[in-house]
Amino acid sequence: MQELDTAGLGSIRVTRKNDHTVVIEKDLATEQMVLAMGPQHPSTHGVLKLECLTDGEVITQAEPFLGYLHRCFEKCCENVDYPAIVPYTDRLDYLAGMNSEFAYALTVEKLLDIEIPRRVEFIRVIVAELNRIASHLVAIGTYGIDLGAFTPFLFCFRDREIILGLLEWASGARMLYNYIWVGGLAYDVPSDFLKRVGEFVTYFRPKAVELCNLLTKNEIFVKRTMGIGIMPAEVAINYGWSGPMLRGSGVKWDLRRNDPYSVYPELDFNVPVPDGKLSVVGDCLSRHLVRAFEMEESLKIIEQCISKMPSAEGFNPRSAIPKRIRPKAGEVYGRAENPRGELGFYILSDGKSTKPLRCKARSSCFVNLSAMKDLSKGQLLPDLVAIIGSIDIVLGEVDR
Amino acid sequence: MEEGKVFSQSVEQSAAAYAIIHEKFGSAVSAFDANETMPFFEVLDVSLWRDIALFMRDHAKLRFNYMACMTGMDYQAEEKLGIVCNLESLSLFNHRLAVKVKCARDGGFIPSVACVWHTANWHEREAYDMFGMLFTGHPDFRRILCPDDWEGFPLRKDYKVQESYHGIKVPY
Numbered sequence: 001m002q003e004l005d006t007a008g009l010g011s012i013r014v015t016r017k018n019d020h021t022v023v024i025e026k027d028l029a030t031e032q033m034v035l036a037m038g039p040q041h042p043s044t045h046g047v048l049k050l051e052c053l054t055d056g057e058v059i060t061q062a063e064p065f066l067g068y069l070h071r072c073f074e075k076c077c078e079n080v081d082y083p084a085i086v087p088y089t090d091r092l093d094y095l096a097g098m099n100s101e102f103a104y105a106l107t108v109e110k111l112l113d114i115e116i117p118r119r120v121e122f123i124r125v126i127v128a129e130l131n132r133i134a135s136h137l138v139a140i141g142t143y144g145i146d147l148g149a150f151t152p153f154l155f156c157f158r159d160r161e162i163i164l165g166l167l168e169w170a171s172g173a174r175m176l177y178n179y180i181w182v183g184g185l186a187y188d189v190p191s192d193f194l195k196r197v198g199e200f201v202t203y204f205r206p207k208a209v210e211l212c213n214l215l216t217k218n219e220i221f222v223k224r225t226m227g228i229g230i231m232p233a234e235v236a237i238n239y240g241w242s243g244p245m246l247r248g249s250g251v252k253w254d255l256r257r258n259d260p261y262s263v264y265p266e267l268d269f270n271v272p273v274p275d276g277k278l279s280v281v282g283d284c285l286s287r288h289l290v291r292a293f294e295m296e297e298s299l300k301i302i303e304q305c306i307s308k309m310p311s312a313e314g315f316n317p318r319s320a321i322p323k324r325i326r327p328k329a330g331e332v333y334g335r336a337e338n339p340r341g342e343l344g345f346y347i348l349s350d351g352k353s354t355k356p357l358r359c360k361a362r363s364s365c366f367v368n369l370s371a372m373k374d375l376s377k378g379q380l381l382p383d384l385v386a387i388i389g390s391i392d393i394v395l396g397e398v399d400r
Numbered sequence: 401m402e403e404g405k406v407f408s409q410s411v412e413q414s415a416a417a418y419a420i421i422h423e424k425f426g427s428a429v430s431a432f433d434a435n436e437t438m439p440f441f442e443v444l445d446v447s448l449w450r451d452i453a454l455f456m457r458d459h460a461k462l463r464f465n466y467m468a469c470m471t472g473m474d475y476q477a478e479e480k481l482g483i484v485c486n487l488e489s490l491s492l493f494n495h496r497l498a499v500k501v502k503c504a505r506d507g508g509f510i511p512s513v514a515c516v517w518h519t520a521n522w523h524e525r526e527a528y529d530m531f532g533m534l535f536t537g538h539p540d541f542r543r544i545l546c547p548d549d550w551e552g553f554p555l556r557k558d559y560k561v562q563e564s565y566h567g568i569k570v571p572y
Contacts, residue, residue, distance in 0.1 A: 067545040074530070075554055110437055237465050237490050240519030253491055332437040333469060333486045333498065346471045346484065362469035370522040399545060
């Protein structure tokens with residue numbers, strides 16, 4: 001039995017029965033309680049604090065408090081050279097370091113007027129898509145844990161480990177790569193790398209379906225997520241949502257398609273959007289399904305990149321990197337599709353210095369999380385965990 | 401836009417969108433800066449910024465329904481603070497446009513557009529947190545990343561970090 005106090009209506013008691021019928025009783029006065037969730041709480045995925053005003057088991061207001069992981073990314077950027085910012089971008093979204101580096105490199109290259117070798121572009125796309133799969137595996141696995149399903153987590157981390165192994169082989173680091181540099185790459189990939197990636201794609205394709213079924217065919221999981229935290233498309237756009245969150249609300253918007261960069265226009269892949277058959281469009285389950293289906297699309301992209309990859313003969317991954325990176329005067333807003341949405345960088349250059357005058361990271365999680373207050377209003381307290389999990393926040397990117 | 405220069409298609413689309421805004425607001429907006437990397441215009445009459453924002457969102461040929469990014473800025477040479485907003489029309493039109501709004505460095509204020517785009521709510525709180533300009537009419541105006549009792553605004557160019565915070569030495 002849950003109670004809800006909405007302004008103007010007096011107190012309302014909402015009871016949800018097992019067969020999904022909802023009984024609403026009016027004019028029952030209850031006492032509100034403040035419940036602080038976090039900063040140390042397993043289901044907030046890091047150091048996020050939510051101050052919930054609860055009425056019985058119903059949330060009347062959930063206010064997020066952030067900044068516990070603020071590391072002054074933008075201030076640091078103003079004090080180091082352009083290439084030295086790349087390792088900092090890894091630490092924004094530490095589950096998808098390659099994608100963050102990719103977005104940053106693209107932005108600076110817009111101001112530089114240099115031509116990137118085609119092999120570099122393909123390698124970048126391969127590592128970024130591998131990293132996208134790894135990131136979605138964490139998102140799906142931890143979402144299962146949030147809702148009480150432990151097994152998918154172990155399977156997800158088993159397969160993620162293979163990807164991290166591949167990326168470590170290419171870059172030398174497991175998560176904080178410093179691999180995609182402005183104008184090129186740190187190294188070419190090892191000689192057998194593409195063969196191993198191909199083997200991984202073959203291995204992972206059936207596994208992705210299996211993982212997806214473990215959760216989406218799980219009655220408990222579906223009941224906990226279906227119809228919870230529904231976000232209509234217009235509101236989602238107004239809130240600036242992007243990535244799987246926006247697509248979960250039924251908007252077919254993917255920067256790889258709608259604002260294409262690198263070699264994505266040459267590649268054939270779908271943008272999965274929920275059709276309302278498996279889930280209610282815009283709910284937590286839709287967002288989960290978009291991530292699950294996106295892994296398959298990433299595998300398609302990787303396969304095409306391997307077959308289209310120019311040979312390594314006479315290839316120098318650093319050939320296009322300028323000796324001194326000093327972009328022309330001007331400002332640029334560049335962005336890329338991260339696993340969590342649109343990661344953008346705004347850079348202002350004065351044309352003289354080797355350091356940016358201003359470098360702002362537009363973080364996808366930060367913007368997605370800003371809808372938390374509206375999304376959680378009137379929801380049950382246990383459903384709050386389902387909603388946070390479906391936003392898939394990485395606090396490193398929220399707080400920067 | 402300068403005559404006789406060839407611009408890419410995206411810049412021309414932005415210029416067409418700007419022309420509609422300029423027609424309505426006239427001298428309240430600056431001339432269009434048609435650069436390739438980020439075409440923008442500046443709002444000269446700050447008090448009209450919310451009207452311009454609403455016009456940009458709701459006009460049938462503009463429909464800037466998506467605010468991609470809002471960046472706080474410190475224009476130290478001009479003695480001004482400001483914001484840069486990257487707007488676009490998501491899945492309706494292809495035009496993109498950046499808008500700059502500037503205010504005085506000390507005690508300057510900018511009308512809040514959180515009622516126009518919900519996403520501006522947190523972006524404006526962040527800009528205030530880092531630069532210290534005030535947003536009038538903001539529904540929930542306080543710091544967001546730094547603690548509420550932090551002194552100074554860290555991203556200002558002349559920022560000096562405080563000596564101690566609750567008895568903890570800050571510069572290390």
